[in-house]
Amino acid sequence: MxxxxxxxxxxxxxxxxxxxxxxxxxxxxxxxxxxxxxxxxLLKGQTTAQPKNCCLLPTIYWQxxxxxxxxxxxxxxETLEHIPKADNNALYLGGLAFQQQGEQWSDFPATLFIRxxxxxxxxxxxxxxxxxxxxxxxxxxxxxxxxxxxxxxxxxxxxxLQPPQALSAFTQQQIKRHDSPNQTQWASLVELAIEYKALLPKVVLSRETELTFDGLLNTWDIMALWQQANPNSFHYVFQLSQEHSFISCSPERLYSRRQQQLTTEALAGTVNRGRDKREDNLLLQSLLNDKKIDRENYLVQEFIIANLKQLKAEVSFSPAHVLQLQHVQHLCVPITAQLTQQTKDSDLLYKLHPTPAVGGTPKLPALQFINDNEPYNRGWYAGAVGCISEQESDFSVAIRSALVSKNNIKLFAGAGIVTGSIAEQEWQELDNKIQTILTILGAR
Known part of the structure; x- marks a missing residue:
């Protein structure tokens, strides 16, 4: 003190x-x-602040x-509903929703950047x-x-500002869970997506899992626990009002720009972690050798490279490697590009977001299919969230994310549906992707 x-x-x-x-x-x-x-x-210390201290909002954590x-x-x-062009020492934090059309979440417009x-x-x-x-x-x-x-x-x-407050273990008890779509609806959606395979080689379908607890949730405690469980990820919290917080522990980078040098990645294709080292390695090798997963990842690579070349960038990529997280592992192909002096962050965001890793391909038909058929609003889930300055910008794809409000949390997960996808296996993949946060929350 x-x-x-x-x-x-x-x-x-x-x-x-x-x-x-x-x-x-x-x-x-x-x-x-x-x-x-x-x-x-420090951020947790402000949760007990009186309403008169609303000058502290918005509060944002970014790593x-x-x-x-x-x-x-x-x-x-400054609060902007467009993508800024930063100059001098200006810094902007913000993001874009998954889709720019349609009604977005309360507090989280289609585009929002804050200085x-x-x-x-x-x-x-x-x-x-x-x-x-x-x-x-x-x-x-x-x-x-x-x-x-x-x-x-x-x-x-x-x-x-109030003094920092010690972080705490999670002690609330889950009293309800609701999945949207439920497993029966999911099976129908997967079947419908595969029927459209001539028009949609890949579409990413997703699920919202809403958990209700017997007490208020503290976003900062949850973030600290999630960060500890998956350290090699982006970690961020956007609290724009006292009603909601958007929180993410995302392994996926949309892009990072330093001056005119850009790095990005095709992150698509998922298998579980093994129960021991031998099984873990067998699953890793299956990820590298699976033709369905290779095709799924290639569609993302192809999209990113083609769109960067439209911006007249010089593009190259590296061999695939496996990114291992606590409960799943992903196939990742690093991509680098030299941008022209004329390329702006708004150009990159509009070209690269959303990638086929969270939407599908071709881009517009996939987004239309999601908009027409998913039974909930994605909002900032699978959006692009990050920071912009004159010299540097860095954006995460907002997967492994959640929307927190009072005693309620909504978790999000998606799976790429291509020819050969099996609904039951893809449903299990959704559970695997939220398993880390479910474990933190002691949830079923």
Whole structure:
């Protein structure tokens, strides 16, 4: 408590000094080097804040797949419903829904990007967020200014922050589960998708699993447990109101851009993890040698490469490898591209999202089939979520994700349906994909 109060005092003093040099409405950011700060406990500490502290919203947690950048942000100086073009030291956090058409979730529009007011960040030397010459890790508090928000507002948000609160084990008991579609409806959907094989070589069907518990859920505790179970993934939480939080522990990158150098991947094809090392290796080899899985992954590769070439990028790819998670393993083909100077993040997002790994191919007929036949609204599930700055952008495909509200959580999972798919096996794949979070929640 005392240490956090000292930090607040230092940051207020820094802001007051900054305003003497740059005025009450600065046009440049203030970056303050700080001691290490537990970011998830800090975010949890705000869950007990009074409604008067709504200036802290939106609150966002973001950690990239390599864990070189971890951010906790509070408030907003810009809220955009379009894809921004960042300049100078602007940073935007946000995402796109799975489909831009149709009604989206409450709080989560089709496109939303936020330039935060305050960001606490932990950055490694390999991250372009590190704007110093220091090669070691950095802890920083960054106050964003654009000439319209005051130093006084930044001081207010610092004073409104509550101290970090210890993370807790999950103790609530599940009282209800509802799957949409249910298993019978799923079998009918798979059969219908296969009937369309001439028009749809692949369509990704998905399921929403809604769990209700006997007590309130804490998003930050869940995120910490999920992060611990699957460390080699993107981890993020978007809490845009006191009603809902979108949370994800996604293994899949849509793309990462550094200057004009882009990296992406075709991540499609799934098998279980084995019960022991020998079985695990046999399953891994089956993933590499299965013709159905190879075809499924190739459709994703083909889509990504073709769309990057439409942007006049020079594209290359590497041999397939297997990405192993706690309960499943995926076939992954790394892809790199050299972009032209004219290519913008909006071009990349509109071209690459959604990929056949979450939608299907051809893209438009697959999206129409999903829109016509899935019995729930995907919203930001299978969307593109990430961050944009002038030098760097990084986007995750929002799979392994959930929507949390009060004592309720909705989990999402999908499976690629191609010729040869068997409904019962694909249903089991959906359960395998949410098994990690089901285990964390003690759910059935």
């Amino acid at each position: 005392h240490q956090f109060q000292q930090l607040q005092k230092i940051l207020v003093q820094q802001l007051q000094s900054f305003s003497l040099d740059h005025g009450l409405f600065p046009t440049k950011n203030l970056t303050v080097t700080i001691d290490s700060l537990p970011l998830l406990p 990239n797949k390599e864990q070189t950048t971890t951010l906790a942000s509070f408030g907003a100086i 935060p007011l305050l960001v606490f960040q932990h950055i490694q030397s390999s991250s372009l967020f590190n704007q110093t010459d220091n090669t070691s890790e950095q802890w920083q508090a960054v106050f964003h200014f654009n000439g319209t928000n005051s130093v006084e507002k930044s001081i207010h948000i610092i004073q409104a």
